[in-house]
Amino acid sequence: MTIGIALSTAETITSAALEKAAELNLKPLTVAVLDAGGHTVLLKRQDGSSIMRPQIASGKAIGALAVGTGTRWLNANAETRPHFVNALNGVSGGAIVPVPGGVLIRSEKGETLGAVGITGDTSDNDEACAVAGIEAAGLVADCG
Amino acid sequence: MTIGIALSTAETITSAALEKAAELNLKPLTVAVLDAGGHTVLLKRQDGSSIMRPQIASGKAIGALAVGTGTRWLNANAETRPHFVNALNGVSGGAIVPVPGGVLIRSEKGETLGAVGITGDTSDNDEACAVAGIEAAGLVADCG
Amino acid sequence: MTIGIALSTAETITSAALEKAAELNLKPLTVAVLDAGGHTVLLKRQDGSSIMRPQIASGKAIGALAVGTGTRWLNANAETRPHFVNALNGVSGGAIVPVPGGVLIRSEKGETLGAVGITGDTSDNDEACAVAGIEAAGLVADCG
Amino acid sequence: MTIGIALSTAETITSAALEKAAELNLKPLTVAVLDAGGHTVLLKRQDGSSIMRPQIASGKAIGALAVGTGTRWLNANAETRPHFVNALNGVSGGAIVPVPGGVLIRSEKGETLGAVGITGDTSDNDEACAVAGIEAAGLVADCG
Numbered sequence: 090m091t092i093g094i095a096l097s098t099a100e101t102i103t104s105a106a107l108e109k110a111a112e113l114n115l116k117p118l119t120v121a122v123l124d125a126g127g128h129t130v131l132l133k134r135q136d137g138s139s140i141m142r143p144q145i146a147s148g149k150a151i152g153a154l155a156v157g158t159g160t161r162w163l164n165a166n167a168e169t170r171p172h173f174v175n176a177l178n179g180v181s182g183g184a185i186v187p188v189p190g191g192v193l194i195r196s197e198k199g200e201t202l203g204a205v206g207i208t209g210d211t212s213d214n215d216e217a218c219a220v221a222g223i224e225a226a227g228l229v230a231d232c233g
Numbered sequence: 234m235t236i237g238i239a240l241s242t243a244e245t246i247t248s249a250a251l252e253k254a255a256e257l258n259l260k261p262l263t264v265a266v267l268d269a270g271g272h273t274v275l276l277k278r279q280d281g282s283s284i285m286r287p288q289i290a291s292g293k294a295i296g297a298l299a300v301g302t303g304t305r306w307l308n309a310n311a312e313t314r315p316h317f318v319n320a321l322n323g324v325s326g327g328a329i330v331p332v333p334g335g336v337l338i339r340s341e342k343g344e345t346l347g348a349v350g351i352t353g354d355t356s357d358n359d360e361a362c363a364v365a366g367i368e369a370a371g372l373v374a375d376c377g
Numbered sequence: 378m379t380i381g382i383a384l385s386t387a388e389t390i391t392s393a394a395l396e397k398a399a400e401l402n403l404k405p406l407t408v409a410v411l412d413a414g415g416h417t418v419l420l421k422r423q424d425g426s427s428i429m430r431p432q433i434a435s436g437k438a439i440g441a442l443a444v445g446t447g448t449r450w451l452n453a454n455a456e457t458r459p460h461f462v463n464a465l466n467g468v469s470g471g472a473i474v475p476v477p478g479g480v481l482i483r484s485e486k487g488e489t490l491g492a493v494g495i496t497g498d499t500s501d502n503d504e505a506c507a508v509a510g511i512e513a514a515g516l517v518a519d520c521g
Numbered sequence: 522m523t524i525g526i527a528l529s530t531a532e533t534i535t536s537a538a539l540e541k542a543a544e545l546n547l548k549p550l551t552v553a554v555l556d557a558g559g560h561t562v563l564l565k566r567q568d569g570s571s572i573m574r575p576q577i578a579s580g581k582a583i584g585a586l587a588v589g590t591g592t593r594w595l596n597a598n599a600e601t602r603p604h605f606v607n608a609l610n611g612v613s614g615g616a617i618v619p620v621p622g623g624v625l626i627r628s629e630k631g632e633t634l635g636a637v638g639i640t641g642d643t644s645d646n647d648e649a650c651a652v653a654g655i656e657a658a659g660l661v662a663d664c665g
Binding site: 141174184 | 604
């Protein structure tokens with residue numbers, strides 16, 4: 090069963106994220122919205138987004154869910170504790186992408202509802218779109 | 234690069250497939266639309282659709298692309314040549330789901346443009362929704 | 378190092394196999410020529426041959442090398458001893474495709490030089506093209 | 522279905538790349554040409570090219586397609602963001618080889634048509650042969 094994020098909420102998040110990308114004139118993006126159990130609710134790949142982008146977007150979202158905060162935290166850890174991030178790749182079966190752009194979706198009370206992963210432009214721009222999407226749904230973005 | 238199927242076409246296919254499912258009062262579905270290279274363009278999981286449905290929907294679509302026709306063909310082969318279908322699971326790294334509901338998307342000229350995989354109800358109902366989606370986009374469904 | 382089959386020999390085999398296919402008016406084929414160590418020397422996928430065909434062609438050739446005779450033998454075993462063929466899929470890491478069309482390449486003295494795997498039409502037609510290719514190179518085909 | 526690159530184009534690219542290698546007196550090479558969906562169209566391993574070269578050549582080509590530019594970009598990222606390149610290995614199931622020699626094939630309009638991966642000599646020489654092959658086919662090489 091879908092946990093935490095309804096498909097309609099995922100639609101709102103994704104549409105708002107892609108509108109933000111259009112405003113910023115970004116490269117083609119791929120957006121993945123995962124529920125609190127780490128399972129995909131919605132994935133969209135824009136025309137021209139390269140073939141491994143679905144895995145990268147999902148890997149950012151899974152990374153955020155894996156450690157309970159956005160992947161900016163994992164990106165920082167990759168410098169200070171690379172052995173931890175390597176190990177996380179291992180125990181996850183290679184599912185984690187530890188760069189910014191994986192953002193945890195929280196309720197106002199702080200509950201984890203799911204995560205958004207975006208890829209295609211710079212990691213900072215990817216993350217800005219994820220935040221815009223989450224806030225458009227009236228939810229709280231945790232970038233890490 | 235997205236190949237064969239634009240995101241806007243995938244949106245049309247998915248929406249029409251889910252409208253068909255609502256008409257038929259089916260259980261919650263997951264729909265995956267893959268491009269001709271086997272890479273996801275759009276994936277939607279309806280509320281209540283169970284956690285492995287994204288992999289099953291994608292596996293039906295990949296199965297259709299793998300052999301160049303809908304998965305009804307693979308389903309029939311699973312009875313007459315089970316060792317072939319088992320082997321296809323092996324060489325694909327376990328990516329194939331050989332039951333109806335994986336439908337090849339063809340142009341009017343017969344070119345392979347991508348595939349739709351649907352799961353959640355009976356395989357026959359899943360397939361009927363895939364066909365409805367493809368035809369709503371003015372394209373040709375190849376069920377196998 | 379390439380073992381048993383020079384690239385020039387693999388070219389001869391592949392060209393002759395595809396000429397045979399054109400004569401018989403077959404569907405688009407994929408041809409893999411592997412050396413005696415099971416490593417690819419030459420792989421060609423004709424326009425319109427579906428996306429998993431490289432793995433299927435290679436899997437037929439590996440199947441032939443795995444048991445030291447053509448995959449027609451494995452296809453027969455799949456009926457009489459399915460547990461053996463299943464186990465072979467397992468120990469090979471899912472690399473074996475046990476249907477006709479994987480043909481061992483032997484010297485006149487009977488030495489194993491490599492194998493050809495072909496897929497795209499019926500298994501019998503695939504195999505006929507592999508035999509034509511091997512014989513065009515003055516070598517001996519072992520279908521199993 | 523083969524997407525973007527016909528077998529005849531792949532033949533032109535491969536032959537020209539190997540002629541360039543002969544001119545430069547390089548070590549034995551393996552050349553892989555993949556279509557825009559990441560599926561092999563043509564693979565050739567020259568006599569004396571070692572046994573894992575098919576996987577390395579393919580891995581360079583897949584790396585280029587994964588991120589939408591040549592693997593020189595991935596090679597640079599491996600120094601500045603090693604955790605990203607490690608993660609890309611993970612999410613791709615270990616399919617990526619992030620060193621120069623994976624070159625994206627573009628049309629004059631900039632569309633991604635496929636990728637060439639070459640291995641066997643230095644990465645710079647491998648890449649030079651890939652570029653020579655792509656240009657011989659009247660197409661545009663994107664090294665990253």
